[in-house]
Amino acid sequence: MGIFKTRQNKKYNYIPRHYQGEGNPFEIKHKFDEHRKTVGNVGLKGKFENAWDDYKNTPDKTANRRILIIAAILIFIFLLIIGFDLSIFFPKG
Template sequence: MALLKPRKNKKFSYTPRFYDDKGEGNPFEIKHKFDDYRKTVGDNKSLKGKFVDALDDLKNNQDKGVNKRLVIIIAILLLVFLFIIEFDLSIFFSK
């Protein structure tokens, strides 16, 4: 019994009727169109490996505007959350 390992799918020797052997790729492969450009897609890795790949992907992103926009959105959501829980922001400002 493998509790920590993911189950592997069963493989069958089925060939579709109208599948051309000369065609591109596997007709059964479900793949996102951006998978070739990401490092985070692939085999299941450890939690640390996933975070390292995600950080590398974020650092090597060519579009810096997206990173800036992400930081702004996170800051706004954080301020809204602090407002909802009625956090006193005056501790950050000197008198």
């Protein structure tokens, strides 16, 4: 026993009784990892480049516009409910 040596964990070759499949059944993997570019050993610069490409190449611009319109309508309704004076948004005539 050395003072500065760390203890190694024991390794077992355990296979579950009813497991029928490939790979390690104990591997924890996210559901969408195979669809992401940013997962893996790409490096820090590669991760930022892949994330930026994913951000720039969003195909559904109409959904973003729809969300902004819905948010604006909900804010307008909220301002009406709390009694905010909406006349500041309209020109005086």
